[in-house]
Amino acid sequence: MEKLLEVDGLQVAFKTHGGPIQAVRGVSFTLHKGETIAIVGESGCGKSVTAKSIMRLIPEHIGKIVGGKMLFQGKDLAQLPEKEMREMRGSQISMIFQDAMTSLNPTISIGEQIMEGIIRHQKVPRSEAKRQATEILQLVGIANPESRLKQYLHQFSGGMRQRIMIAIALVCKPAILIADEPTTALDVTIQAQIIELFQTIQRKTGVSIIMITHDLGVVAKIADRVNVMYAGKVVESGPVREIFYNPQHPYTKGLLSSMPRLDADRNIPLSPIPGTPPDLFAPPAGCAFAARCEYALEVCRAHQPEETQLGSKHVVSCWLQDPRAKKLTTAQQSPT
Ligand code: SF4
Numbered sequence: 656m657e658k659l660l661e662v663d664g665l666q667v668a669f670k671t672h673g674g675p676i677q678a679v680r681g682v683s684f685t686l687h688k689g690e691t692i693a694i695v696g697e698s699g700c701g702k703s704v705t706a707k708s709i710m711r712l713i714p715e716h717i718g719k720i721v722g723g724k725m726l727f728q729g730k731d732l733a734q735l736p737e738k739e740m741r742e743m744r745g746s747q748i749s750m751i752f753q754d755a756m757t758s759l760n761p762t763i764s765i766g767e768q769i770m771e772g773i774i775r776h777q778k779v780p781r782s783e784a785k786r787q788a789t790e791i792l793q794l795v796g797i798a799n800p801e802s803r804l805k806q807y808l809h810q811f812s813g814g815m816r817q818r819i820m821i822a823i824a825l826v827c828k829p830a831i832l833i834a835d836e837p838t839t840a841l842d843v844t845i846q847a848q849i850i851e852l853f854q855t856i857q858r859k860t861g862v863s864i865i866m867i868t869h870d871l872g873v874v875a876k877i878a879d880r881v882n883v884m885y886a887g888k889v890v891e892s893g894p895v896r897e898i899f900y901n902p903q904h905p906y907t908k909g910l911l912s913s914m915p916r917l918d919a920d921r922n923i924p925l926s927p928i929p930g931t932p933p934d935l936f937a938p939p940a941g942c943a944f945a946a947r948c949e950y951a952l953e954v955c956r957a958h959q960p961e962e963t964q965l966g967s968k969h970v971v972s973c974w975l976q977d978p979r980a981k982k983l984t985t986a987q988q989s990p991t
């Protein structure tokens with residue numbers, strides 16, 4: 656499969672009064688043409704920051720990319736001048752957010768908001784922009800698109816608003832669609848419809864999707880491959896079946912066992928992972944999960960685990976899987 660986006664060692668730091676926070680600490684993954692990858696993890700793990708960094712949407716006064724590359728079409732997005740990046744946003748890489756209410760303008764008709772991107776990127780006349788806007792509303796499953804174009808945000812339900820966001824993101828036929836918790840604010844039935852819509856869209860347009868979510872149900876439905884993030888790092892990645900049926904990182908196992916199951920007895924309590932993620936002002940020297948990990952070894956607290964390749968596509972960063980752990984535990988030396 657053709658590589659579309661290669662994120663390699665991405666590091667993002669936030670400025671705060673107390674000093675810099677390492678929100679993303681060396682994240683790497685590849686997105687291939689036509690596939691859906693998921694980035695999962697608890698809130699604060701750096702998944703949204705990673706997504707926003709790809710779009711270069713982190714305001715300079717808040718934080719910045721301090722390391723790594725993001726290769727797309729032979730260009731490093733981390734280094735791209737803002738002017739070129741502006742051209743890229745919407746036309747090549749699009750992003751949708753959790754809450755349509757804060758992303759869409761309530762005082763401008765839906766049609767104008769959809770057409771704005773078309774006119775800006777394609778420099779076509781209004782009549783052509785309108786034709787494309789009608790077409791895209793149809794694609795996202797909104798009936799009577801011609802009359803709907805004249806309406807305003809308050810005339811649409813939550814699920815419909817999310818469909819409009821998706822329409823705006825897709826209207827210029829981007830290669831990549833990044834969706835940050837796109838179903839979190841919706842009720843369960845609508846969630847399922849929106850997830851189905853992503854699948855339909857991918858089938859019809861071939862767009863590659865990066866799905867940012869904390870919801871493993873969404874991941875199971877839609878993702879080809881999964882990256883599990885914890886404390887600013889990817890701790891395990893692999894094909895969706897491997898992650899669900901053969902998880903190897905204790906954090907991934909914890910996430911899976913805390914997942915609400917539709918088929919489960921509602922009276923059995925969920926088992927969320929006890930404890931909280933580490934303070935990223937001063938990340939621990941060793942594995943960031945050590946304080947919450949029931950399997951932690953001595954070596955875990957002293958040295959960061961490195962990637963161990965399990966199958967051709969399954970990678971985990973955990974000392975339990977690293978043959979060097981034993982040697983380090985006895986000799987207390989740095990991994991080489
Ligand atoms: Fe647990 Fe050690 Fe693996 Fe970290 S490296 S997840 S502490 S076993």
Ligand code: MG
Pocket residue numbers: 698699702703836
């Ligand atoms: Mg988030």
